Amino acid sequence: MTAVTTVTTATDPVPALPEPFGPDVVAEYGTELQTTRVLRAPDGGFLWWQGPGAQVRGPLLARAAHLVPLLPDDTGAALLTVPERAGAGLLHRVGGSASAAAWLRDFRPQARALVAHSLVSAARALRALHAVPAPPPGELRLGAPPGLGRLRDWARGSSELRERTLSCWGAERLERLLGWADDLAPDPAAEPIPDPVPDPAAGAAPAGRSLVHGWASLGALVPPLSRGRVALLTGEDLAVGRPELDLGWLLGELVELAWTTPHQKPADLQRLLLDAYGPGPDPVLVGRSAVLRVVTHMQDFATYRGWDDELLGYIAFTAELIDEEGRRAVPQGVS
Template sequence: MTALPEPLGPDVVAEYGTGLQTTRVLRAPDGGFLWWQGPGAQVAGPLLAPAAHLVPRLPDDTGAALLTVPERAGAGLLHRVGGSASAAAWLRDFRPRARALVAHSLASAARALRTLHAVPVPPPEELPLGAPPGLGRLRDWAHGSGELRERALACWGAERMERLLGWAADLAPDPVRDLVPAPAHGPVQGPAPAARSLIHGWASLGALIPPLSRGRVALLTGEDLAAGRPELDLGWLLGELVELAWTTPHQNPADLQRLLLEAYGPGPDPVLVGRSAVLRVVTHMQDFATYRGWDDELLGYIAFTAELIDEEGRRAVPQGVS
């Protein structure tokens, strides 16, 4: 399929990014908005969404968010949505109506994710879906070098780093690192494969777009589609709420956490959800250091994530919700 041109021009209403990714928001002729995401300066393009055809189209009457699949545009991907600001941006607006909008968006996202998680994962020979790219970057950082890694190891100790990598392997095994090939004679070595579902791979407040007026909430979907435990998507969103509560003390996300899990429904393992939340916060810390550079603020993150690892992210899962 021929790619559309990269959207530019006077209709741009917002643009931001890091060395990992650039986001550009434009007004669309139909009154909606175009969200274009392209490779950052430290990433070789183009961005692709090869498994986007697996994403289900959810009817309007389900109360679920629209899982928007992108079109190729230049070196990036283009989504058509009804809003110009993400749920992450709306959370910085302290008006009660803004928080109600975020709550509605999280519930819609939870319903959409439950449907996505029910989509059968294609066999590897048809479409090899690995772990989400975010976990790949986390693994590369853990096995690499750099100031953040050295300072984290000095604070955490090697045992905490190993626990993190073990949780990543349980939630979304990496075919190369986490599964050891079988010897010529004998059983397969290494951990048992996790129960695999189709997962969003980057279910994020920044990818959750409430409509500006009418229409459906949208969850930008496609680029990070992967195979893994469904708890990973839930923990990714809950981890962002945990981080928000830490960085913004007057924010209490307990009601939003509870609402997200209740809207998703029964089934997720709360232990795995909590561990996934920790992986999200550590991935954000690691991405910040990699794509924006060292900042002394990261020293606080290192201490904070040590606490999260020790408690296995239990603060992300309100009591009584499982």
């Protein structure tokens, strides 16, 4: 692998590793938001490098990575892999070359079983992460996840998608959506609220704000190619919010999958995720978070890929999701 650049900043003085590239690359894809490159590692594992897209000023940083708990192998939890800086991006070391999102496109039963196992592992890891209290502002000031920041900017800005969305939704739906975002992860400009003190011994998720993954996603969930632990790429989007935000983010992807791919029936995967996480989350907030995830994907697509008439279907679909408050993301009987 050859170095392209080395980046050092005043906020993160540790020199970066070289950006990885070369003949060991097995996959590369991305948008103008982010580029992902997957390479074979000398030890038989894989390196996942994520760098800034054309519309993003680098370098990418993971300022709160030191707060992420190291979970023992025997917990059944996914490994929360924190990255090393490499060039202008972040480098994760994992055991697989494809994400759970990619495995869901494989129709073999064993592939779906692998995704189910990965979601259970992710749920256990997220519960442990949510037991970490939000850091005091004097130590490290974390705001809402970047995805919600982009959503707020889109809602308050001017774009073709926003104007078309408003003509379908009406202003009231948009205001409801922004209110849900504030409930789950307040805008950093909003008045701060006290953070709860979690009880790690009880294994209970806090009722209020805690450390959250910020982008818990099927694309960030990496099953091992053979043996080893499932990995959840963690770091860049770490933020402060309610635990329901991370759960709804994953469930929202499954809701979107069911809409775009009718033969996919995700109810069993939704139930597995929530059952593995355990009691505590508010199902109403989980459903609302799922809606936020689908809308964020819609606006990210328009911003970083450009307008496509497919988005007209998304606008109508998300209007339905807002009206039902994302209830389809939470199977009946799960609370």
